[in-house]
Amino acid sequence: MRRDGLRGQVSHSTVDRCAVSGDGQGPLQVNGIRWQLDPEVTIGRAIVAAAQRLGGAGVDSPRLDAEVLLGHVLGMTRAQLYAHADRRLSEEERRRFEALVGRRCLHEPVAYLVGRKAFYGLDLLVTPHVLIPRPETELLVDLALDTLAHRSRSASGNGAQPQATLADVGTGSGAVALAVAANNPHVQILATDISAAALEVAQENARRLGLEDRVRFLRGHLLEPLPQPVDLIVANLPYVAESEWPSLAPDIANYEPALALAGGPDGLSLIRDLLAQAPRYLLPGGSLFLEIGSGQGAAVARLASAAFPSAYVEVLTDYAYHDRVVAVRT
Ligand SMILES: C[S@@+](CC[C@H](N)C(=O)[O-])C[C@H]1O[C@@H](n2cnc3c(N)ncnc32)[C@H](O)[C@@H]1O
Known part of the structure:
Protein backbone atom coordinates (compact mmCIF):
# COMPACT_ATOMS: atom_id res chain seq x y z
CA MET A 1 0.00 0.00 0.00
CA ARG A 2 1.20 3.49 -0.78
CA ARG A 3 1.52 5.76 2.21
CA ASP A 4 0.59 9.33 1.45
CA GLY A 5 1.24 11.88 4.10
CA LEU A 6 1.54 11.86 7.83
CA ARG A 7 -1.61 10.15 8.92
CA GLY A 8 -0.89 7.33 6.48
CA GLN A 9 -3.75 8.00 4.11
CA VAL A 10 -3.47 5.21 1.57
CA SER A 11 -4.73 4.55 -1.86
CA HIS A 12 -6.45 1.19 -1.89
CA SER A 13 -4.54 0.06 -4.93
CA THR A 14 -3.61 -3.15 -3.14
CA VAL A 15 -6.58 -5.30 -2.25
CA ASP A 16 -6.10 -7.74 0.64
CA ARG A 17 -5.13 -10.97 -0.95
CA CYS A 18 -6.61 -13.24 1.67
CA ALA A 19 -9.64 -13.15 3.86
CA VAL A 20 -8.66 -13.12 7.51
CA SER A 21 -11.03 -13.79 10.35
CA GLY A 22 -11.00 -14.34 14.06
CA ASP A 23 -11.33 -12.21 17.15
CA GLY A 24 -7.57 -11.92 17.42
CA GLN A 25 -7.52 -13.94 20.65
CA GLY A 26 -7.68 -17.50 19.32
CA PRO A 27 -6.10 -19.21 16.32
CA LEU A 28 -6.14 -17.20 13.13
CA GLN A 29 -8.19 -18.29 10.13
CA VAL A 30 -6.81 -17.43 6.70
CA ASN A 31 -9.03 -18.18 3.72
CA GLY A 32 -11.08 -20.35 6.08
CA ILE A 33 -8.05 -22.42 7.07
CA ARG A 34 -6.99 -22.47 10.70
CA TRP A 35 -3.51 -21.00 10.97
CA GLN A 36 -1.31 -22.42 13.68
CA LEU A 37 2.42 -22.78 14.00
CA ASP A 38 4.03 -26.18 14.21
CA PRO A 39 4.47 -27.20 17.89
CA GLU A 40 8.19 -27.69 17.20
CA VAL A 41 8.58 -24.32 15.51
CA THR A 42 11.84 -22.38 16.00
CA ILE A 43 12.24 -18.60 16.17
CA GLY A 44 13.52 -18.45 12.58
CA ARG A 45 10.70 -20.60 11.16
CA ALA A 46 8.03 -18.76 13.17
CA ILE A 47 9.16 -15.43 11.71
CA VAL A 48 9.09 -16.74 8.14
CA ALA A 49 5.64 -18.32 8.58
CA ALA A 50 4.17 -15.24 10.27
CA ALA A 51 5.63 -12.89 7.65
CA GLN A 52 3.94 -14.95 4.93
CA ARG A 53 0.59 -14.73 6.72
CA LEU A 54 0.91 -11.00 7.37
CA GLY A 55 1.90 -10.34 3.76
CA GLY A 56 -1.13 -12.32 2.63
CA ALA A 57 -3.35 -10.13 4.81
CA GLY A 58 -2.08 -6.96 3.10
CA VAL A 59 0.15 -5.79 5.96
CA ASP A 60 2.76 -3.29 4.71
CA SER A 61 5.93 -4.55 6.39
CA PRO A 62 5.24 -8.23 7.19
CA ARG A 63 8.76 -9.39 8.04
CA LEU A 64 9.52 -6.43 10.29
CA ASP A 65 6.17 -6.73 12.05
CA ALA A 66 6.67 -10.48 12.60
CA GLU A 67 10.09 -9.80 14.16
CA VAL A 68 8.84 -6.98 16.38
CA LEU A 69 5.90 -9.07 17.61
CA LEU A 70 8.01 -12.15 18.33
CA GLY A 71 10.66 -9.98 19.99
CA HIS A 72 7.90 -8.57 22.21
CA VAL A 73 6.68 -12.06 23.19
CA LEU A 74 10.20 -13.33 23.95
CA GLY A 75 11.62 -10.11 25.44
CA MET A 76 14.35 -10.13 22.78
CA THR A 77 15.77 -7.53 20.42
CA ARG A 78 15.66 -8.26 16.69
CA ALA A 79 19.41 -8.98 16.78
CA GLN A 80 18.81 -11.55 19.54
CA LEU A 81 16.10 -13.22 17.46
CA TYR A 82 18.64 -13.72 14.67
CA ALA A 83 21.28 -14.96 17.10
CA HIS A 84 18.85 -17.56 18.51
CA ALA A 85 17.04 -18.47 15.28
CA ASP A 86 17.16 -22.22 16.10
CA ARG A 87 15.63 -21.92 19.58
CA ARG A 88 12.21 -23.58 19.87
CA LEU A 89 9.21 -21.65 21.14
CA SER A 90 7.42 -22.94 24.23
CA GLU A 91 3.70 -23.64 23.83
CA GLU A 92 2.81 -20.48 25.72
CA GLU A 93 5.16 -18.34 23.59
CA ARG A 94 3.78 -19.90 20.41
CA ARG A 95 0.16 -19.22 21.39
CA ARG A 96 0.87 -15.62 22.40
CA PHE A 97 2.65 -15.03 19.10
CA GLU A 98 -0.16 -16.63 17.09
CA ALA A 99 -2.69 -14.37 18.83
CA LEU A 100 -0.65 -11.23 18.10
CA VAL A 101 -0.14 -12.21 14.46
CA GLY A 102 -3.91 -12.79 14.24
CA ARG A 103 -4.61 -9.30 15.54
CA ARG A 104 -2.03 -7.77 13.20
CA CYS A 105 -3.65 -9.60 10.26
CA LEU A 106 -6.81 -7.67 11.19
CA HIS A 107 -4.65 -4.51 10.86
CA GLU A 108 -4.36 -3.66 14.54
CA PRO A 109 -1.24 -1.42 14.70
CA VAL A 110 1.97 -2.97 16.01
CA ALA A 111 2.45 -0.07 18.46
CA TYR A 112 -0.86 -0.91 20.20
CA LEU A 113 -0.02 -4.63 20.19
CA VAL A 114 3.30 -4.08 21.95
CA GLY A 115 2.12 -0.98 23.89
CA ARG A 116 5.00 1.30 22.94
C1 LIG B 1 -3.22 14.19 16.13
S1 LIG B 1 -3.32 13.86 17.85
C2 LIG B 1 -1.67 14.39 18.31
C3 LIG B 1 -1.12 13.72 19.53
C4 LIG B 1 0.35 14.07 19.79
N1 LIG B 1 0.54 15.50 19.94
C5 LIG B 1 1.25 13.54 18.71
O1 LIG B 1 1.72 14.35 17.89
O2 LIG B 1 1.48 12.33 18.65
C6 LIG B 1 -4.37 15.16 18.36
C7 LIG B 1 -4.67 15.25 19.85
O3 LIG B 1 -5.54 16.38 20.03
C8 LIG B 1 -6.47 16.06 21.03
N2 LIG B 1 -7.64 16.94 20.88
C9 LIG B 1 -8.72 16.80 20.06
N3 LIG B 1 -9.57 17.81 20.22
C10 LIG B 1 -9.02 18.64 21.15
C11 LIG B 1 -9.43 19.88 21.74
N4 LIG B 1 -10.58 20.46 21.40
N5 LIG B 1 -8.64 20.43 22.69
C12 LIG B 1 -7.47 19.83 23.03
N6 LIG B 1 -7.03 18.67 22.51
C13 LIG B 1 -7.80 18.09 21.57
C14 LIG B 1 -6.77 14.60 20.81
O4 LIG B 1 -7.31 14.01 21.97
C15 LIG B 1 -5.38 14.06 20.44
O5 LIG B 1 -4.70 13.60 21.58
Whole structure:
Protein backbone atom coordinates (compact mmCIF):
# COMPACT_ATOMS: atom_id res chain seq x y z
CA MET A 1 0.00 0.00 0.00
CA ARG A 2 1.20 3.49 -0.78
CA ARG A 3 1.52 5.76 2.21
CA ASP A 4 0.59 9.33 1.45
CA GLY A 5 1.24 11.88 4.10
CA LEU A 6 1.54 11.86 7.83
CA ARG A 7 -1.61 10.15 8.92
CA GLY A 8 -0.89 7.33 6.48
CA GLN A 9 -3.75 8.00 4.11
CA VAL A 10 -3.47 5.21 1.57
CA SER A 11 -4.73 4.55 -1.86
CA HIS A 12 -6.45 1.19 -1.89
CA SER A 13 -4.54 0.06 -4.93
CA THR A 14 -3.61 -3.15 -3.14
CA VAL A 15 -6.58 -5.30 -2.25
CA ASP A 16 -6.10 -7.74 0.64
CA ARG A 17 -5.13 -10.97 -0.95
CA CYS A 18 -6.61 -13.24 1.67
CA ALA A 19 -9.64 -13.15 3.86
CA VAL A 20 -8.66 -13.12 7.51
CA SER A 21 -11.03 -13.79 10.35
CA GLY A 22 -11.00 -14.34 14.06
CA ASP A 23 -11.33 -12.21 17.15
CA GLY A 24 -7.57 -11.92 17.42
CA GLN A 25 -7.52 -13.94 20.65
CA GLY A 26 -7.68 -17.50 19.32
CA PRO A 27 -6.10 -19.21 16.32
CA LEU A 28 -6.14 -17.20 13.13
CA GLN A 29 -8.19 -18.29 10.13
CA VAL A 30 -6.81 -17.43 6.70
CA ASN A 31 -9.03 -18.18 3.72
CA GLY A 32 -11.08 -20.35 6.08
CA ILE A 33 -8.05 -22.42 7.07
CA ARG A 34 -6.99 -22.47 10.70
CA TRP A 35 -3.51 -21.00 10.97
CA GLN A 36 -1.31 -22.42 13.68
CA LEU A 37 2.42 -22.78 14.00
CA ASP A 38 4.03 -26.18 14.21
CA PRO A 39 4.47 -27.20 17.89
CA GLU A 40 8.19 -27.69 17.20
CA VAL A 41 8.58 -24.32 15.51
CA THR A 42 11.84 -22.38 16.00
CA ILE A 43 12.24 -18.60 16.17
CA GLY A 44 13.52 -18.45 12.58
CA ARG A 45 10.70 -20.60 11.16
CA ALA A 46 8.03 -18.76 13.17
CA ILE A 47 9.16 -15.43 11.71
CA VAL A 48 9.09 -16.74 8.14
CA ALA A 49 5.64 -18.32 8.58
CA ALA A 50 4.17 -15.24 10.27
CA ALA A 51 5.63 -12.89 7.65
CA GLN A 52 3.94 -14.95 4.93
CA ARG A 53 0.59 -14.73 6.72
CA LEU A 54 0.91 -11.00 7.37
CA GLY A 55 1.90 -10.34 3.76
CA GLY A 56 -1.13 -12.32 2.63
CA ALA A 57 -3.35 -10.13 4.81
CA GLY A 58 -2.08 -6.96 3.10
CA VAL A 59 0.15 -5.79 5.96
CA ASP A 60 2.76 -3.29 4.71
CA SER A 61 5.93 -4.55 6.39
CA PRO A 62 5.24 -8.23 7.19
CA ARG A 63 8.76 -9.39 8.04
CA LEU A 64 9.52 -6.43 10.29
CA ASP A 65 6.17 -6.73 12.05
CA ALA A 66 6.67 -10.48 12.60
CA GLU A 67 10.09 -9.80 14.16
CA VAL A 68 8.84 -6.98 16.38
CA LEU A 69 5.90 -9.07 17.61
CA LEU A 70 8.01 -12.15 18.33
CA GLY A 71 10.66 -9.98 19.99
CA HIS A 72 7.90 -8.57 22.21
CA VAL A 73 6.68 -12.06 23.19
CA LEU A 74 10.20 -13.33 23.95
CA GLY A 75 11.62 -10.11 25.44
CA MET A 76 14.35 -10.13 22.78
CA THR A 77 15.77 -7.53 20.42
CA ARG A 78 15.66 -8.26 16.69
CA ALA A 79 19.41 -8.98 16.78
CA GLN A 80 18.81 -11.55 19.54
CA LEU A 81 16.10 -13.22 17.46
CA TYR A 82 18.64 -13.72 14.67
CA ALA A 83 21.28 -14.96 17.10
CA HIS A 84 18.85 -17.56 18.51
CA ALA A 85 17.04 -18.47 15.28
CA ASP A 86 17.16 -22.22 16.10
CA ARG A 87 15.63 -21.92 19.58
CA ARG A 88 12.21 -23.58 19.87
CA LEU A 89 9.21 -21.65 21.14
CA SER A 90 7.42 -22.94 24.23
CA GLU A 91 3.70 -23.64 23.83
CA GLU A 92 2.81 -20.48 25.72
CA GLU A 93 5.16 -18.34 23.59
CA ARG A 94 3.78 -19.90 20.41
CA ARG A 95 0.16 -19.22 21.39
CA ARG A 96 0.87 -15.62 22.40
CA PHE A 97 2.65 -15.03 19.10
CA GLU A 98 -0.16 -16.63 17.09
CA ALA A 99 -2.69 -14.37 18.83
CA LEU A 100 -0.65 -11.23 18.10
CA VAL A 101 -0.14 -12.21 14.46
CA GLY A 102 -3.91 -12.79 14.24
CA ARG A 103 -4.61 -9.30 15.54
CA ARG A 104 -2.03 -7.77 13.20
CA CYS A 105 -3.65 -9.60 10.26
CA LEU A 106 -6.81 -7.67 11.19
CA HIS A 107 -4.65 -4.51 10.86
CA GLU A 108 -4.36 -3.66 14.54
CA PRO A 109 -1.24 -1.42 14.70
CA VAL A 110 1.97 -2.97 16.01
CA ALA A 111 2.45 -0.07 18.46
CA TYR A 112 -0.86 -0.91 20.20
CA LEU A 113 -0.02 -4.63 20.19
CA VAL A 114 3.30 -4.08 21.95
CA GLY A 115 2.12 -0.98 23.89
CA ARG A 116 5.00 1.30 22.94
CA LYS A 117 6.43 3.50 20.22
CA ALA A 118 9.80 5.19 19.78
CA PHE A 119 9.63 8.95 19.19
CA TYR A 120 12.60 11.34 19.01
CA GLY A 121 14.73 8.75 20.81
CA LEU A 122 12.17 8.30 23.63
CA ASP A 123 10.44 5.02 24.39
CA LEU A 124 6.78 6.03 24.86
CA LEU A 125 3.86 4.02 26.18
CA VAL A 126 0.90 4.09 23.82
CA THR A 127 -2.65 2.79 24.23
CA PRO A 128 -5.63 2.96 21.87
CA HIS A 129 -6.58 6.22 23.68
CA VAL A 130 -3.70 8.07 22.01
CA LEU A 131 -2.52 8.66 18.46
CA ILE A 132 0.60 6.64 17.67
CA PRO A 133 3.31 9.32 17.37
CA ARG A 134 4.55 9.66 13.78
CA PRO A 135 8.14 10.30 12.65
CA GLU A 136 6.96 13.33 10.65
CA THR A 137 5.94 15.03 13.90
CA GLU A 138 9.61 15.10 14.92
CA LEU A 139 9.82 18.19 12.67
CA LEU A 140 7.70 20.08 15.25
CA VAL A 141 10.19 19.08 17.96
CA ASP A 142 13.15 20.23 15.85
CA LEU A 143 11.50 23.60 15.22
CA ALA A 144 10.69 24.11 18.90
CA LEU A 145 14.22 23.16 20.00
CA ASP A 146 15.84 25.43 17.37
CA THR A 147 13.64 28.35 18.41
CA LEU A 148 14.42 27.81 22.09
CA ALA A 149 18.16 27.59 21.34
CA HIS A 150 18.02 30.80 19.29
CA ARG A 151 16.17 32.61 22.10
CA SER A 152 18.71 31.38 24.57
CA ARG A 153 21.66 32.57 22.43
CA SER A 154 20.09 36.03 22.02
CA ALA A 155 19.37 36.33 25.74
CA SER A 156 22.76 35.08 26.90
CA GLY A 157 24.27 37.97 24.87
CA ASN A 158 22.45 40.16 27.44
CA GLY A 159 23.76 38.05 30.34
CA ALA A 160 20.36 36.48 31.12
CA GLN A 161 19.43 32.77 31.26
CA PRO A 162 15.86 32.64 29.98
CA GLN A 163 13.20 30.35 31.40
CA ALA A 164 11.07 29.77 28.31
CA THR A 165 7.51 28.47 28.41
CA LEU A 166 5.95 26.25 25.76
CA ALA A 167 2.43 24.95 25.24
CA ASP A 168 1.88 21.61 23.45
CA VAL A 169 -1.76 21.59 22.39
CA GLY A 170 -3.40 18.19 21.83
CA THR A 171 -0.52 16.39 23.51
CA GLY A 172 -1.87 12.82 23.15
CA SER A 173 0.86 10.47 24.45
CA GLY A 174 2.88 13.57 25.42
CA ALA A 175 5.26 12.88 22.53
CA VAL A 176 6.08 16.46 21.48
CA ALA A 177 6.07 17.97 24.98
CA LEU A 178 8.29 15.22 26.40
CA ALA A 179 10.74 15.23 23.47
CA VAL A 180 11.21 19.00 23.86
CA ALA A 181 11.56 18.74 27.65
CA ALA A 182 14.05 15.87 27.35
CA ASN A 183 16.27 17.94 25.04
CA ASN A 184 16.07 21.38 26.66
CA PRO A 185 16.51 21.62 30.44
CA HIS A 186 15.40 25.28 30.59
CA VAL A 187 11.88 25.01 29.19
CA GLN A 188 8.70 24.74 31.25
CA ILE A 189 5.90 23.03 29.39
CA LEU A 190 2.12 23.13 29.64
CA ALA A 191 0.51 20.32 27.66
CA THR A 192 -3.22 20.22 27.02
CA ASP A 193 -5.66 17.66 25.69
CA ILE A 194 -9.44 17.30 25.69
CA SER A 195 -9.12 13.56 26.42
CA ALA A 196 -8.66 12.54 30.06
CA ALA A 197 -7.59 9.04 28.96
CA ALA A 198 -4.86 10.48 26.72
CA LEU A 199 -3.62 12.72 29.53
CA GLU A 200 -3.25 9.67 31.80
CA VAL A 201 -0.96 8.06 29.23
CA ALA A 202 1.02 11.30 28.81
CA GLN A 203 1.37 11.70 32.58
CA GLU A 204 2.65 8.13 32.91
CA ASN A 205 5.18 8.75 30.11
CA ALA A 206 6.38 11.91 31.90
CA ARG A 207 6.78 9.95 35.14
CA ARG A 208 8.73 7.15 33.48
CA LEU A 209 11.04 9.65 31.78
CA GLY A 210 11.56 11.67 34.98
CA LEU A 211 10.13 14.81 33.33
CA GLU A 212 7.01 15.34 35.45
CA ASP A 213 8.51 18.40 37.18
CA ARG A 214 8.82 20.31 33.90
CA VAL A 215 5.69 19.22 32.04
CA ARG A 216 2.25 20.04 33.45
CA PHE A 217 -0.75 18.35 31.87
CA LEU A 218 -4.05 20.24 31.70
CA ARG A 219 -7.39 19.07 30.41
CA GLY A 220 -9.55 21.29 28.23
CA HIS A 221 -10.29 22.82 24.83
CA LEU A 222 -7.05 23.78 23.04
CA LEU A 223 -5.37 26.74 24.84
CA GLU A 224 -8.22 27.47 27.27
CA PRO A 225 -6.71 25.59 30.26
CA LEU A 226 -3.49 27.67 30.14
CA PRO A 227 -3.04 29.82 33.27
CA GLN A 228 -0.80 32.33 31.45
CA PRO A 229 0.49 33.20 27.95
CA VAL A 230 3.60 31.35 26.70
CA ASP A 231 6.65 31.98 24.49
CA LEU A 232 6.03 29.11 22.12
CA ILE A 233 2.97 27.14 21.01
CA VAL A 234 3.23 23.80 19.18
CA ALA A 235 0.26 21.74 18.08
CA ASN A 236 -0.38 18.58 16.13
CA LEU A 237 -4.16 18.76 16.11
CA PRO A 238 -6.59 16.48 14.27
CA TYR A 239 -6.64 17.53 10.59
CA VAL A 240 -8.26 14.73 8.59
CA ALA A 241 -11.12 16.11 6.48
CA GLU A 242 -14.45 14.25 6.28
CA SER A 243 -13.83 13.49 2.60
CA GLU A 244 -10.56 11.72 3.48
CA TRP A 245 -12.08 9.15 5.86
CA PRO A 246 -12.85 6.54 3.19
CA SER A 247 -9.21 6.54 2.06
CA LEU A 248 -7.69 6.11 5.52
CA ALA A 249 -5.78 2.86 6.03
CA PRO A 250 -7.73 0.34 8.14
CA ASP A 251 -4.86 0.37 10.66
CA ILE A 252 -5.76 4.01 11.31
CA ALA A 253 -9.50 4.25 10.72
CA ASN A 254 -10.39 1.13 12.73
CA TYR A 255 -7.98 1.55 15.63
CA GLU A 256 -6.70 5.07 16.27
CA PRO A 257 -8.99 7.44 18.23
CA ALA A 258 -11.29 9.50 16.00
CA LEU A 259 -10.84 12.32 18.52
CA ALA A 260 -7.18 12.46 17.49
CA LEU A 261 -7.88 12.45 13.76
CA ALA A 262 -11.14 14.12 12.79
CA GLY A 263 -10.72 17.78 11.87
CA GLY A 264 -14.29 18.51 10.75
CA PRO A 265 -15.62 19.02 7.22
CA ASP A 266 -12.40 20.49 5.72
CA GLY A 267 -9.99 19.15 8.36
CA LEU A 268 -9.30 22.65 9.69
CA SER A 269 -11.97 23.11 12.41
CA LEU A 270 -9.59 22.76 15.36
CA ILE A 271 -6.74 24.62 13.67
CA ARG A 272 -9.18 27.51 13.02
CA ASP A 273 -10.26 27.51 16.70
CA LEU A 274 -6.65 27.43 17.86
CA LEU A 275 -5.66 30.36 15.64
CA ALA A 276 -8.64 32.32 16.99
CA GLN A 277 -7.44 31.69 20.57
CA ALA A 278 -3.69 31.98 20.00
CA PRO A 279 -3.19 35.80 19.94
CA ARG A 280 -4.40 35.89 23.57
CA TYR A 281 -2.00 33.14 24.66
CA LEU A 282 1.22 33.94 22.77
CA LEU A 283 3.67 36.41 24.34
CA PRO A 284 5.08 39.22 22.14
CA GLY A 285 8.00 37.86 20.08
CA GLY A 286 6.65 34.31 20.45
CA SER A 287 6.30 31.61 17.80
CA LEU A 288 3.63 29.10 16.86
CA PHE A 289 4.19 25.85 14.95
CA LEU A 290 1.21 23.93 13.62
CA GLU A 291 1.42 20.50 12.05
CA ILE A 292 -0.86 20.26 9.01
CA GLY A 293 -1.89 17.76 6.36
CA SER A 294 -0.31 17.73 2.93
CA GLY A 295 -2.22 20.22 0.79
CA GLN A 296 -3.40 22.33 3.76
CA GLY A 297 -0.45 24.75 3.70
CA ALA A 298 -1.97 27.66 1.76
CA ALA A 299 -5.29 27.58 3.66
CA VAL A 300 -3.65 27.41 7.09
CA ALA A 301 -1.09 30.10 6.19
CA ARG A 302 -4.00 32.40 5.23
CA LEU A 303 -5.73 31.73 8.56
CA ALA A 304 -2.48 32.30 10.45
CA SER A 305 -1.80 35.62 8.66
CA ALA A 306 -5.32 36.78 9.49
CA ALA A 307 -4.82 35.91 13.17
CA PHE A 308 -1.30 37.44 13.32
CA PRO A 309 -1.28 40.21 10.66
CA SER A 310 2.26 41.42 11.38
CA ALA A 311 3.86 37.98 11.83
CA TYR A 312 6.20 36.15 9.45
CA VAL A 313 4.24 33.08 8.30
CA GLU A 314 5.70 30.24 6.23
CA VAL A 315 4.75 26.71 5.15
CA LEU A 316 7.44 24.09 5.73
CA THR A 317 7.51 20.73 3.96
CA ASP A 318 8.65 17.34 5.24
CA TYR A 319 11.25 15.05 3.66
CA ALA A 320 8.63 13.87 1.15
CA TYR A 321 8.00 17.52 0.13
CA HIS A 322 4.49 17.50 1.59
CA ASP A 323 3.20 20.58 3.44
CA ARG A 324 3.81 19.62 7.05
CA VAL A 325 4.10 22.66 9.34
CA VAL A 326 2.88 26.25 9.30
CA ALA A 327 5.34 28.42 11.24
CA VAL A 328 4.23 31.76 12.67
CA ARG A 329 6.92 34.03 14.09
CA THR A 330 5.64 37.22 15.70
C1 LIG B 1 -3.22 14.19 16.13
S1 LIG B 1 -3.32 13.86 17.85
C2 LIG B 1 -1.67 14.39 18.31
C3 LIG B 1 -1.12 13.72 19.53
C4 LIG B 1 0.35 14.07 19.79
N1 LIG B 1 0.54 15.50 19.94
C5 LIG B 1 1.25 13.54 18.71
O1 LIG B 1 1.72 14.35 17.89
O2 LIG B 1 1.48 12.33 18.65
C6 LIG B 1 -4.37 15.16 18.36
C7 LIG B 1 -4.67 15.25 19.85
O3 LIG B 1 -5.54 16.38 20.03
C8 LIG B 1 -6.47 16.06 21.03
N2 LIG B 1 -7.64 16.94 20.88
C9 LIG B 1 -8.72 16.80 20.06
N3 LIG B 1 -9.57 17.81 20.22
C10 LIG B 1 -9.02 18.64 21.15
C11 LIG B 1 -9.43 19.88 21.74
N4 LIG B 1 -10.58 20.46 21.40
N5 LIG B 1 -8.64 20.43 22.69
C12 LIG B 1 -7.47 19.83 23.03
N6 LIG B 1 -7.03 18.67 22.51
C13 LIG B 1 -7.80 18.09 21.57
C14 LIG B 1 -6.77 14.60 20.81
O4 LIG B 1 -7.31 14.01 21.97
C15 LIG B 1 -5.38 14.06 20.44
O5 LIG B 1 -4.70 13.60 21.58
